[in-house]
Amino acid sequence: MDLKKLAERLIPGEYRPLSEYEAMYPPRDLPKGAQVTRLAPSPTGFIHLGNLFVAIANERVAHQSNGVLYLRIEDTDEKRKVEGAVEAVKNALRYFDIRFDEGAEIEGAENAYGPYYQRQRAEIYRAFARDLVGRGLAYPCFCTEEELSALREKQTAEKKITGYYGEYAVCRNLTEEQICANLDAGKPYVIRLRSQGDPERKIAFHDEIKGDITVTENDQDVVILKSDGIPTYHFAHAIDDHFMRTTLVIRGEEWLASLPIHIELFDVLGFRRPAYGHNCSLQKMDGDTRRKLSKRKDPELSLEFYRKEGYFARAVKVYMMTLLNSNFEEWYLKFPDKDLEEFRFSVGKMGKSGALFDLAKLNDISKNELARLSAEEMFEFLRAWAEEYGTEEQKGYFADREYMLRVLNLCMGTSGKKRRKDFVTAKQAAELISYFFRAPVREDEYRVDGKTKGDILRAFGRTYDYADDAQVWFAKVKNVAAELGFAAEMKDYKQNPEAYKGSVSDVAEVLRIAVTGKANTPDLWTIMQILGEKRTRERLCAAE
RNA sequence: GGCCCCGUGGUCAAGCGGUUAAGACACCACCCUUUCACGGUGGUAUCAUGGGUUCGAUUCCCGUCGGGGUCACCA
Numbered sequence: 046m047d048l049k050k051l052a053e054r055l056i057p058g059e060y061r062p063l064s065e066y067e068a069m070y071p072p073r074d075l076p077k078g079a080q081v082t083r084l085a086p087s088p089t090g091f092i093h094l095g096n097l098f099v100a101i102a103n104e105r106v107a108h109q110s111n112g113v114l115y116l117r118i119e120d121t122d123e124k125r126k127v128e129g130a131v132e133a134v135k136n137a138l139r140y141f142d143i144r145f146d147e148g149a150e151i152e153g154a155e156n157a158y159g160p161y162y163q164r165q166r167a168e169i170y171r172a173f174a175r176d177l178v179g180r181g182l183a184y185p186c187f188c189t190e191e192e193l194s195a196l197r198e199k200q201t202a203e204k205k206i207t208g209y210y211g212e213y214a215v216c217r218n219l220t221e222e223q224i225c226a227n228l229d230a231g232k233p234y235v236i237r238l239r240s241q242g243d244p245e246r247k248i249a250f251h252d253e254i255k256g257d258i259t260v261t262e263n264d265q266d267v268v269i270l271k272s273d274g275i276p277t278y279h280f281a282h283a284i285d286d287h288f289m290r291t292t293l294v295i296r297g298e299e300w301l302a303s304l305p306i307h308i309e310l311f312d313v314l315g316f317r318r319p320a321y322g323h324n325c326s327l328q329k330m331d332g333d334t335r336r337k338l339s340k341r342k343d344p345e346l347s348l349e350f351y352r353k354e355g356y357f358a359r360a361v362k363v364y365m366m367t368l369l370n371s372n373f374e375e376w377y378l379k380f381p382d383k384d385l386e387e388f389r390f391s392v393g394k395m396g397k398s399g400a401l402f403d404l405a406k407l408n409d410i411s412k413n414e415l416a417r418l419s420a421e422e423m424f425e426f427l428r429a430w431a432e433e434y435g436t437e438e439q440k441g442y443f444a445d446r447e448y449m450l451r452v453l454n455l456c457m458g459t460s461g462k463k464r465r466k467d468f469v470t471a472k473q474a475a476e477l478i479s480y481f482f483r484a485p486v487r488e489d490e491y492r493v494d495g496k497t498k499g500d501i502l503r504a505f506g507r508t509y510d511y512a513d514d515a516q517v518w519f520a521k522v523k524n525v526a527a528e529l530g531f532a533a534e535m536k537d538y539k540q541n542p543e544a545y546k547g548s549v550s551d552v553a554e555v556l557r558i559a560v561t562g563k564a565n566t567p568d569l570w571t572i573m574q575i576l577g578e579k580r581t582r583e584r585l586c587a588a589e
Numbered sequence: 590g591g592c593c594c595c596g597u598g599g600u601c602a603a604g605c606g607g608u609u610a611a612g613a614c615a616c617c618a619c620c621c622u623u624u625c626a627c628g629g630u631g632g633u634a635u636c637a638u639g640g641g642u643u644c645g646a647u648u649c650c651c652g653u654c655g656g657g658g659u660c661a662c663c664a
Contacts, residue, residue, distance in 0.1 A: 085664090086664090087663080087664050089664090119664060121663090121664080122662095122663055122664065124663080125663070125664075186662095190661095190662080193661085193662090194661095197661095201590090204590070204591090205591095206590095206591060206592085206660080207591095207660065208660070208661095233662095235662055244591095244592085252594095255594070255595090258593075258594075259593080260592090260593075261592060261593080265660090267661095268661085268662050270662090271662040272662060273662080275662090277661090277662070277663085277664090278663075278664050279664095282664095297658095298593095298594070298595095298657085298658060298659095299658060299659070299664095300658095300659095300664090301593065301594065301658070301659080302592075302593065302594095302658065302659035302660070303659080303660090304593090305592095305593095323594085325594085325595080325657080325658090326657085326658080328656095328657075330600095335656070335657080336656090336657075337657075337658080367601070367602095367613080368601070371601075371602055371603070372603085374601085374602090374612075374613055375603090375611095375612065375613085378612085378613080396601085396602080397594080397595065397596095398594085398595045398596065398656095398657085399594095399595075399656090399657065399658090400600090400601065400602095401600060401601075402600095403600050403601065403614070403615085405600080405614060405615060406600070406601070406613080406614045406615080407614095408614095409613085409614055409615085410614090416627090458626090458627075463626095463627060463628080464626095464627070465625090465626055465627060466626070466627065467625085467626065467627095519623065522623070523623080526623090535622075535623075548623085549623050549624095550622090550623055550624055551623095551624090552623080553623045553624055554623090554624050554625090556623095556624095557623095557624060557625085558624095563625085564624065564625070565624075565625040565626070566624080566625065566626095567625080567626080568623095568624095569623080569624080570623095
């Protein structure tokens with residue numbers, strides 16, 4: 046059989062000699078040790094925490110080695126394509142400060158290794174597929190979907206390994222006549238790899254994250270060109286990462302199982318393969334087992350979730366970093382003011398086992414990150430969030446800048462050490478400060494009975510004067526306490542709790558809940574100052 | 590089920606043949622305090638399991654168990 050002729054008939058078209066591709070995409074001229082990494086999402090538009098996790102790792106590796114991070118769009122599956130997906134991906138990643146040096150839709154870059162949309166690279170894949178057929182390393186397969194699923198059922202029933210391989214690969218041994226007859230009949234076909242592998246043989250492989258692992262040789266005659274002439278992921282991966290001169294592929298663990306295919310493909314194509322690091326997927330607790338975060342069940346997987354909730358981008362990034370490199374947290378504690386990029390990221394320090402995503406930990410980091418902002422920065426952060434995701438009421442909070450800044454200064458504290466850490470997210474912060482903008486909704490129960498509450502409110506109302514400074518104001522609160530049988534001094538109360546109805550703290554709490562609806566707020570005197578006398582009195586009366 | 594990966598407190602984890610088995614989150618107690626918070630001090634709690642190897646195993650080897658991933662003309 047004349048394989049060259051067969052190849053030309055199967056994969057028609059004019060192609061350059063393969064060596065020209067080598068010349069078109071020469072090895073990159075980069076400093077010693079520079080790593081070329083990439084992000085290669087499919088354009089479904091859905092970008093999740095796992096993507097971000099891997100993105101940060103790839104970004105750090107590239108940029109701290111003076112290398113290159115590029116964006117490639119794996120759009121070989123028409124069905125998955127979503128309008129505007131590439132923009133969505135870029136926006137989401139920009140929010141978390143992931144910058145690309147080149148790639149799809151990256152302005153101002155040379156983009157010398159493009160195109161970066163796989164569909165636009167069809168010619169290259171086809172040229173190499175044709176070469177493989179010509180060398181007898183790939184062949185056409187005319188099996189229909191029905192035939193393949195029947196085969197799978199049969200194999201399952203017989204407890205054999207499923208797939209297209211060995212004796213089951215019926216199209217492997219088609220004669221020239223049979224092939225031509227099928228072609229003449231206009232039957233659709235795919236191009237399959239004629240695998241040379243033997244599953245009995247093991248390959249020692251070094252994974253940059255997992256360390257030394259063993260993989261079984263591939264013996265599956267995997268599809269490399271689909272019936273529409275577009276490559277499968279595996280084939281495109283080998284070609285692209287070779288010609289885009291990727292040096293390190295950090296990707297999800299779910300790819301580990303297809304690593305044997307990729308190894309064989311690189312071998313057969315005569316390419317040196319990049320280094321790989323397979324990182325574990327983020328997991329969550331589901332009942333009492335853990336599992337990979339799932340797109341359908343877990344809203345917190347979507348990056349959009351964090352934006353909607355108003356998580357501070359840096360906080361999410363810091364959390365990702367603590368999961369990515371265990372020594373990061375210690376470093377960050379030591380150098381909280383250093384640029385995140387000064388941390389020496391190491392692929393080798395990435396965890397080998399899947400981490401459970403812990404929202405409580407994220408929230409703690411968020412609190413700390415937000416506590417570092419100035420009132421002005423907080424103002425901008427909250428306003429940007431409210432504009433996009435807030436209610437109409439919340440958008441209105443920002444109309445009076447001076448007023449809001451007073452509120453924020455109070456709620457965050459001003460001196461460095463004594464800052465409050467009440468704010469976790471923009472959304473939660475907006476809800477927390479709502480009582481400055483409208484009548485309070487009572488969220489906490491009074492500790493004292495109704496009559497005592499009324500007595501406290503009335504007694505305080507009689508003596509309250511907006512002009513009082515904090516000292517005088519608090520002295521009056523103490524007087525009210527003493528008047529009604531509460532201990533004015535905490536120390537007295539602690540020494541002899543039976544002698545009093547309670548302490549001044551109980552009295553203060555009544556006032557606090559009356560004015561704000563909450564038992565947990567910053568300094569009450571300042572709150573009353575910000576609210577003004579009229580609103581303060583209204584609230585005290587309303588609570589009686 | 591086959592193949593592969595993983596297994597230190599509730600969570601993230603340091604450890605890499607001899608340690609009082611770090612640290613962070615969460616939790617609890619106390620101190621500070623007009624509440625809450627912040628801050629401070631202290632505390633509860635971990636080497637999945639059974640065999641080896643070794644003077645000695647959390648650490649090395651094997652088995653068991655448990656968890657995860659994957660078995661497409663999807664990536």
